[in-house]
Each structure stands twice: as C-alpha cells, then as structure tokens.
Amino acid sequence: MSLQYLREAVEAGDAEKLIRYVRLHLGDGDEAAGRAEIDKAWIEALKLLLDVPETDRPFILQTIADRDAATLAHLYFHLHFYFVKRSGEWIHDGQL
Amino acid sequence: MTDSSESAAAQLRPGLWRTVNERYPGSMIHKGDFVPLARLRQPLSESRLSFVSTAGVQPAGTPPFDTAHPVGDYTFRRVPSASRPDELEIHQLKYPTHGARRDLNVIFPVERLQELAAEGVVGALTPNFFSFIGYNMDAERLERTLAEEIADAVAADGADVALMSPA
Numbered sequence: 001m002s003l004q005y006l007r008e009a010v011e012a013g014d015a016e017k018l019i020r021y022v023r024l025h026l027g028d029g030d031e032a033a034g035r036a037e038i039d040k041a042w043i044e045a046l047k048l049l050l051d052v053p054e055t056d057r058p059f060i061l062q063t064i065a066d067r068d069a070a071t072l073a074h075l076y077f078h079l080h081f082y083f084v085k086r087s088g089e090w091i092h093d094g095q096l
Numbered sequence: 097m098t099d100s101s102e103s104a105a106a107q108l109r110p111g112l113w114r115t116v117n118e119r120y121p122g123s124m125i126h127k128g129d130f131v132p133l134a135r136l137r138q139p140l141s142e143s144r145l146s147f148v149s150t151a152g153v154q155p156a157g158t159p160p161f162d163t164a165h166p167v168g169d170y171t172f173r174r175v176p177s178a179s180r181p182d183e184l185e186i187h188q189l190k191y192p193t194h195g196a197r198r199d200l201n202v203i204f205p206v207e208r209l210q211e212l213a214a215e216g217v218v219g220a221l222t223p224n225f226f227s228f229i230g231y232n233m234d235a236e237r238l239e240r241t242l243a244e245e246i247a248d249a250v251a252a253d254g255a256d257v258a259l260m261s262p263a
Binding site: 002021025028039077078093096 | 187
C-alpha cells in the first residue's frame with residue numbers, strides 16, 4: 001500500500017484498511033500471520049509481568065512524558081519486534 | 097533435500113507474491129515519464145563501475161537499517177567496494193536471506209565485482225557501493241530524496257557506470 005493510500009484511509013477513518021496494513025507489515029504480507037504476530041508480542045510481554053517483577057516504572061513514565069508521540073510510536077513498533085524476537089518464534093525472512 | 101535446502105525452500109513461500117497487488121493495493125508505482133538509459137561513453141574495461149542494491153547490506157557494526165518502521169527507511173549506506181563478505185551484514189526483513197547468509201555474493205556480489213575488476217573486464221570499482229532497503233511506502237520520498245541522494249553519491253564516487261540490483 002502506498003503512503004497516499006494510507007493517508008486517504010486515515011482521512012476516511014477507515015480503520016479496517018489501516019489495521020490490515022499493520023498486519024501485512026508485521027506478517028510480511030500475510031494478514032493472518034500479522035495478526036498472530038501482534039498476539040504473540042502481547043503474550044510475550046504479558047508473560048514477563050505475571051510474577052509482578054520489579055520494573056523501572058519511573059523510566060517508563062519519564063519516557064512517555066518526555067518524548068514526542070512520533071518517537072513513542074516508533075518505539076512501539078520496535079518493541080513489537082523485540083518481543084516477537086524474544087518469543088523465539090521468528091517468521092520473518094530476514095533480520096532486524 | 098538437506099536441512100539447509102529445506103529452509104531455503106520454506107522461505108520461498110510459493111504463491112505469496114502472485115497476490116501482491118491484492119494484498120498491497122496502491123503499492124505499485126506507475127511512472128508517466130520515461131528516462132532513457134544513458135549510453136556508455138567508453139568501453140566497460142575502461143569504466144569505473146558502481147553497484148547500487150536494495151539488499152539492506154551494510155558494514156558490520158554500523159547502525160542498522162530501520163526495518164521496524166512501518167513506512168520504511170529512506171537512508172542509504174556506503175559499502176566499501178573492497179569489503180570482504182564477513183565485514184558486511186544484512187538488515188532487511190522482507191526478502192529471504194537464507195542463501196545470502198551462506199554466500200553474500202548471491203545478493204550483493206562484492207567479490208564477483210572485485211574479480212571482474214582484477215581481470216580487467218571492468219576498468220575499476222568506485223570506492224563505495226551503495227545499499228538501502230526496498231521496503232519504502234512513500235514512493236515520492238523515495239524518488240525525490242533517497243534516489244537523488246544515492247545518484248549524487250554515485251556520481252561523487254566517480255562512477256562511469258552503475259549496476260543496479262533489486263533484492
């Protein structure tokens with residue numbers, strides 16, 4: 001999908017087109033795989049918090065407070081791949 | 097079939113790209129203008145050759161291409177043409193890299209081009225080759241900034257001819 005296609009979807013509020021694109025991106029062109037990848041990343045993140053370990057919450061809050069939304073959005077995509085990689089199940093042809 | 101060839105075959109995913117237009121509507125770039133290829137002004141054996149690739153190859157240890165970004169990475173890397181394959185690495189999610197990890201030359205033929213220069217088939221190589229990733233959703237930015245920047249860099253390296261290869 002071209003950027004213009006995505007911008008038109010944003011203007012039209014076409015959430016289906018947008019989430020489809022995200023799934024295609026995360027699933028390397030396979031929408032179902034992308035959906036599973038999103039689930040996989042969230043499951044991996046959830047597993048890490050089940051025992052309520054000590055985490056650096058001040059860092060989290062400071063980062064969210066200090067950084068611009070675009071940087072946080074970019075971080076969000078990086079975190080997706082981080083947790084997917086951490087899961088040990090890597091579907092992508094290449095590497096980060 | 098060996099384990100490695102099975103992995104390579106699995107990466108090919110037959111049929112996937114037949115549906116690229118359905119899965120990625122609006123992704124095809126249609127060009128209304130036409131820029132003819134330039135004719136060589138001298139024999140290849142007297143020309144300095146550069147190489148431009150979308151393989152996502154870069155010197156090992158340099159900041160990786162942004163493969164996580166949903167709209168793509170619009171930067172390029174200079175890859176010294178005298179590099180050995182073990183001095184280079186690939187950061188690219190969108191094409192099968194199994195074969196390239198075994199022999200980088202299948203996607204980024206740095207040693208083959210060095211050999212052609214040593215044999216005199218081409219006159220010389222530019223000091224650098226050039227690499228970027230092909231996952232770029234903003235075709236206009238790709239054409240107006242990245243492509244122009246690479247063209248300038250290739251010209252600044254003294255290229256008489258450039259070999260261009262999609263990954």
